[in-house]
Amino acid sequence: MMPLINLPSIIIVNILLILGVANSESAYAKTNQIIDIAYLTQEQVVPPSLSNLDPFIKDKGVIGAELGIDDDNTTGKFIGQQFNLKRIVVPIDGNIIRVFDKEISKKFQYLVINLSASQATQLVDLPAAKKMLLFDVGTIDDALRNEQCRSNVLHFLPSRAMRADALAQYMMKKRWTKWFLVVGSRQEDLLFANALKRSAKRFGLEIVAEKTWDHTYDKRRTAQSDVGVFTQLEDDYDVLVVADEQGQFGEYLDYRTWVPRPVIGTQGLAATAWHKTHEQWGAIQIQNRFKEKAHRWMEEQDYAAYLAVRAIGEATTRTKTNDLSKVKEYMLSDSFALQGYKGNPLSFRSWDGQLRQPILLAAPRSLVAVAPIEGFLHPKTELDTLGYDQPESLCKWNKE
Amino acid sequence: MKNKYLVFFLIMALNATVRAESVFVTLEKDNALAVIDPIAGKLIKTVPVGQRPRGIAISPDNRSLYIATSDENIIKILDVETLKEVGRLPSGEDPETFALNPAGDKLYVSNEDDSLVTVIDIAKKKVVKQITVGVEPEGIAVSPDNKWFVSASETTNMVHWIDTETNAIVENILVDPRPRAVKFTEDSQQLWVTSEMAGTLMILDVKTRQIIKTIKFQVTGLTADKIQPVGVVIDKDNNRGYVALGPANRVAVINAKTFEVEKVLLVGQRVWNLAFSPDQKRLYTTNGTSNDISIIDLENQVVTKSIGVGSYPWGVVVKP
Numbered sequence: 001m002m003p004l005i006n007l008p009s010i011i012i013v014n015i016l017l018i019l020g021v022a023n024s025e026s027a028y029a030k031t032n033q034i035i036d037i038a039y040l041t042q043e044q045v046v047p048p049s050l051s052n053l054d055p056f057i058k059d060k061g062v063i064g065a066e067l068g069i070d071d072d073n074t075t076g077k078f079i080g081q082q083f084n085l086k087r088i089v090v091p092i093d094g095n096i097i098r099v100f101d102k103e104i105s106k107k108f109q110y111l112v113i114n115l116s117a118s119q120a121t122q123l124v125d126l127p128a129a130k131k132m133l134l135f136d137v138g139t140i141d142d143a144l145r146n147e148q149c150r151s152n153v154l155h156f157l158p159s160r161a162m163r164a165d166a167l168a169q170y171m172m173k174k175r176w177t178k179w180f181l182v183v184g185s186r187q188e189d190l191l192f193a194n195a196l197k198r199s200a201k202r203f204g205l206e207i208v209a210e211k212t213w214d215h216t217y218d219k220r221r222t223a224q225s226d227v228g229v230f231t232q233l234e235d236d237y238d239v240l241v242v243a244d245e246q247g248q249f250g251e252y253l254d255y256r257t258w259v260p261r262p263v264i265g266t267q268g269l270a271a272t273a274w275h276k277t278h279e280q281w282g283a284i285q286i287q288n289r290f291k292e293k294a295h296r297w298m299e300e301q302d303y304a305a306y307l308a309v310r311a312i313g314e315a316t317t318r319t320k321t322n323d324l325s326k327v328k329e330y331m332l333s334d335s336f337a338l339q340g341y342k343g344n345p346l347s348f349r350s351w352d353g354q355l356r357q358p359i360l361l362a363a364p365r366s367l368v369a370v371a372p373i374e375g376f377l378h379p380k381t382e383l384d385t386l387g388y389d390q391p392e393s394l395c396k397w398n399k400e
Numbered sequence: 401m402k403n404k405y406l407v408f409f410l411i412m413a414l415n416a417t418v419r420a421e422s423v424f425v426t427l428e429k430d431n432a433l434a435v436i437d438p439i440a441g442k443l444i445k446t447v448p449v450g451q452r453p454r455g456i457a458i459s460p461d462n463r464s465l466y467i468a469t470s471d472e473n474i475i476k477i478l479d480v481e482t483l484k485e486v487g488r489l490p491s492g493e494d495p496e497t498f499a500l501n502p503a504g505d506k507l508y509v510s511n512e513d514d515s516l517v518t519v520i521d522i523a524k525k526k527v528v529k530q531i532t533v534g535v536e537p538e539g540i541a542v543s544p545d546n547k548w549f550v551s552a553s554e555t556t557n558m559v560h561w562i563d564t565e566t567n568a569i570v571e572n573i574l575v576d577p578r579p580r581a582v583k584f585t586e587d588s589q590q591l592w593v594t595s596e597m598a599g600t601l602m603i604l605d606v607k608t609r610q611i612i613k614t615i616k617f618q619v620t621g622l623t624a625d626k627i628q629p630v631g632v633v634i635d636k637d638n639n640r641g642y643v644a645l646g647p648a649n650r651v652a653v654i655n656a657k658t659f660e661v662e663k664v665l666l667v668g669q670r671v672w673n674l675a676f677s678p679d680q681k682r683l684y685t686t687n688g689t690s691n692d693i694s695i696i697d698l699e700n701q702v703v704t705k706s707i708g709v710g711s712y713p714w715g716v717v718v719k720p
Contacts, residue, residue, distance in 0.1 A: 074515060074535045075556040078572040282554065285536055288513055317557075317574065337597045339555060339578045343647070344625040345597035381623050 029080035035072075035316050037083065037309060038104045039065050041114040041138070042090040047246060061114040061137055062087055063294040064302030067286075068309025070293075075317055083313060097122060100129070109324045112308045114138040114301055124150045133328055135311070137304035142195065145352045146388060149395035154311075154331070154353045156273075156304035160195035162387035163271035166359035166371030167241070167264055168199035169385070173373050176238035176262070180231070181210040182253065184244040192243040192266065208235045213249050227256035241265045268363065271371070274303035275362040280370075283341040307346065307355065311338055342370070344383060352395040356383040421677060422719045423684050425693060426453040426467060429711035433467065433483065438677065438684065438695055438718075441705050447483045450476060455497040456715035460504040465717070468495035468509070475509065475520075480719055490527050492518040499549065501542045501564065508549050510537040517551045517560075519567055529567045533560045539582040539593070543606065550591060552579035559593055561609050571609050576600045580630045581673075585638050585656070594629035594643055601629055601643055601652075603659065613659050619648050631673040635680050640698075642683055644671040651685060651694075653701060665703050667694035672713070678720040686713035 039062055046056045065085055072083040086108070090099045096119055104111060105128035112135040113120055120139055123129055134153045136144070142159045158166075171177070179200060183193040193210075200207050211230065231240065231253075240257055242265035244250035250267030262268060276297040279287065286306075290298040298306075315327045315336065330336055332353075337345035342358040349356055361369040372382040378389075388394075422444075423436040432446045433453065450469035457466045458480070465478040468491060475495055477487040491498070492511040495518075499508050506528070507520040515535050519528040534556025542549040542564065551560045557579060561571045576595030583592045584606070591604040603613040617627045628646035634656055635641070641654040647670050653663040668687025671694070675684045683696040687706070693713055695705045 071535045071555055074553075075558065075574075078534065078556070078558060078560075079574065282536065285512055314557075314577070337577045339557075339597050343628075345577060378623070381625050383625065 028077045031082045032080040033316070033322055034082045034084065035076075035110070035312065035322055036086065036108055037065075037069070037110045037112060037312060038086045038088060038108040039112045039114070039305070040088050040090070040096070040100065040104065042094065042096060042119065043092045045092060049247070051251075057296065057299060059294075060299045061301035061305045062089075063290070064137075064298065064304065064306035065112055065309050067290055067293055067302075068306040068313070071310060072313030072317075075313060079317065079320075081316060083309075085309065097126070100126065104128075108132065109322070110312050111135065112137055112305055114305065117141040117144060120144065120153075121148060124153055133324060135305075135308035137301055137308050141191065142388070145354050146394035149352050149397050151353075151397035154308075154348060154355065156307050156355050157300060158271070158273050158357060158359050159354060159387050160192050161198060162354075162359060164192070164195035164199040165202065165386045166271045166361060166373075167196070167269070168203045168205060169371050169373040169376050170269070170361055170369050171239060171241075171264065172203050172205060173375065176264075177205050178208045178235075178237045179205060179239055179241045180233060180237040180261070181207050182230075182240060182242045182244075182265075183210065183212050184246070184248060184250075185212055185214045186246060186248075188245040189243045192245060196241055196243060196265070207241075208237050209233050213244070227252055228258050231257040231259070231261075233258075237261060239264055240268075242267055269361055269368055270363075271359050271361055273300045273357065273359065274298055275360045275367060277362055277365060277367040278341075278360055279367075281341050281343045282339075286341050307338060307340055311336075314338055344381075349384070349390070349393075351390045351393045352388065352397075354387065356381065356386075358383065359386060423675070423693065424456060424458070424465060424717050424719065425686055425709050425713045426456045426715040427710035427712060428452055428454055428688075428714045431469075432710060433465075433478075434709040434713065435483070436693065436707055436709060438682065438707075441695070441707055443707055443709055446710055449478070449485075450474070454714045455495065455509075456717050457498065457500050457507075458717040458719055459500070460502070462719050466498070466500070466507065467715075468498060470494050470496055475507070487525065489520050489522065489525055490518075491520070492516060492527070492530065497538055497540055499540045499542050501549070502544055502546050506564075508540050508542060508551075510540050510551060512536050512538060512554075515553070517562070531560075531562060531567060531569065533569070534558045534572075539580055541582045541584055541591070543584045543588040543591075544586055545588040547588065548584075548606065550582050552582050552593060554578050554580070554596075559591070559604065573604065573609060573611070575602055575611065576614070581632045583632045583634060585634050586636045587638060592632050592634060592641060594632050596628040596630060596646065599624055599627040599629060601632065601641075601654065615654065615659055615661065617643070617645060617648075617652055617661065617664075619645070619650060619664055622648055630671070631685075633674045633676060633683070635676065635698075642674055642696075644674055644685060646670055646672070649687075651683070651696065663701055665696060665701065667696070667703055668692045668706055673716050675716040675718050677718055684716050684718065686716050688712050688714065 069085045117139045136155045242250045244266045254263045315330045340346040359371045372385045376385045425434040433449045434446045435444045451471035455468035475489040475491040491509045494513045495509045509518045517531045534553025536554040537551045539552035559573045576598035578597040580596045593602045601615045605612045627648045631644040643652045650664040668690035670688035672686045672688045685694045692706045692708045697704045
């Protein structure tokens with residue numbers, strides 16, 4: 001079936017290719033607008049891990065931002081806009097505020113932050129930060145979207161409440177109405193457990209038992225027998241719901257429970273903004289482009305940072321301006337629609353700056369469902385069945 | 401043994417397809433092509449065609465089918481009668497959609513992963529040129545007067561106007577988010593473009609190459625984000641256009657003179673691509689997730705039938 005190799009014709013084709021690409025350069029517009037974006041993160045201490053299967057990824061987030069810049073510039077070159085990304089990584093023992101003052105303050109309008117909730121909280125109220133638009137691609141805290149919300153911050157990762165609602169919708173559909181909630185002892189685990197309790201109440205599901213996993217995390221000791229004993233309950237339950245964000249014990253639960261029950265939550269079937277098993281709605285294309293660039297799978301923070309940079313691109317391209325107030329107004333308007341490879345157009349909730357988006361429910365090697373689950377209805381958009389809807393929101397920045 | 405059956409089936413197939421019109425549908429997940437007799441309302445057969453077949457076109461003389469088998473990075477040429485492969489075209493990587501020029505001697509392919517459009521000389525089976533366009537080019541069309549071909553890039557949100565003589569981009573027009581399909585009217589005066597994320601159809605004037613009208617689709621009982629326009633066709637006389645609304649499971653009927661949406665017709669799930677019958681009295685739709693095609697009677701504007709065809713029906717062409 002292969003045609004015989006014909007050398008001269010290959011050379012001709014190659015020449016044509018070069019001419020072709022060179023030729024279409026003339027279709028590009030002259031650069032008349034430069035949009036500078038800063039990306040701020042801090043080096044992370046490698047956390048303890050259960051296994052070597054998933055190597056620690058140092059550059060989660062930033063490669064997504066870089067891919068976003070590539071895509072912005074592809075559009076930009078046709079209409080005379082140029083997007084630049086400055087990547088700033090603060091060393092582990094460095095001071096974020098100091099780095100911000102020195103390298104970012106007064107130099108940038110757009111700042112993508114991949115920081116912890118406490119670091120982000122310190123940063124957002126700085127007078128210089130108040131004059132910028134911050135794109136949070138690192139936190140999932142509901143407090144930052146409610147009581148502690150700030151009008152200069154947009155959030156790209158789904159909050160814990162959104163994730164818990166996504167899981168609860170799926171469990172409701174499966175009629176797994178009786179939950180056994182297992183919670184780790186870290187602060188984040190408690191926050192996620194609270195989100196799960198909120199969802200259970202919201203969707204009328206019952207938590208028949210709740211236990212804290214405070215055993216030793218050493219697998220060589222009695223993990224297997226521990227889980228068996230730990231999961232013996234007086235009341236029967238349909239599903240074990242786990243809150244272990246760091247992954248310190250959750251992986252031990254599946255297949256080891258006293259009675260055979262599925263595991264869902266932070267392990268087993270998990271809720272996430274992005275997953276390597278996701279291929280629908282053109283996702284395979286961005287998975288391929290990302291892997292080619294990063295030589296690894298796209299993580300949630302990469303996806304969030306990609307969307308943040310693309311949101312800046314989309315808004316500045318559509319408004320044909322780099323004026324921050326106009327760009328922000330457009331982003332929060334009904335006209336804004338960001339393509340996020342998850343079927344629905346993505347947009348921001350005007351009441352708390354959260355990006356509304358579908359949430360993937362994924363097992364390690366299989367995409368199980370995409371929330372909002374069919375049948376959960378909303379008068380405006382079904383995406384707002386996930387997380388804090390406008391009437392429930394505690395964010396007051398609209399009334400500032 | 402096997403050959404005997406094959407000959408037998410071929411004769412059967414020939415007998416069945418010789419006179420009535422045939423509908424050919426690519427089945428993305430079955431790696432196959434479905435052959436349907438729409439008058440009898442029957443699936444006649446499915447034949448394997450290669451990995452992940454999506455885009456499909458038929459030559460102007462109705463003798464050859466072109467099918468993009470995306471995962472094989474090739475466009476296959478099939479004999480319409482035997483449905484045997486008779487040749488291959490170098491399509492560039494991951495071909496999805498493509499368009500033939502009116503003469504049927506050139507083929508324009510979107511290479512989604514590489515942000516390229518590849519121009520192929522069919523007789524020579526050679527790449528003539530590759531043109532850099534926006535990110536994730538998808539919809540592609542050649543004007544019936546053969547002056548233009550346009551490529552829509554999904555992530556860059558642009559329609560690129562390319563001169564067929566020079567194969568060079570003349571203008572780039574920003575359109576609504578995630579443009580999917582592009583189609584010229586028969587008189588080459590207008591270009592219709594669908595936007596999946598904004599839920600709109602844009603009409604562009606070919607002379608000025610600018611948007612002259614944007615139609616936002618609405619369906620009672622559905623939230624706006626379920627309405628995701630994809631495939632679009634316009635009848636020969638430019639009376640009506642039809643737009644597949646994706647997961648809204650409906651086809652919109654648009655008055656091509658007034659640009660009013662006259663009707664929405666319920667078809668199968670995630671309706672994707674559309675094709676007219678040769679007399680333009682019927683419209684065939686591929687319904688991605690309900691694994692069937694719907695037949696719409698255009699005189700009465702009603703859906704008359706759905707026919708199960710296989711997994712993920714994608715592209716559709718009709719042979720008289």
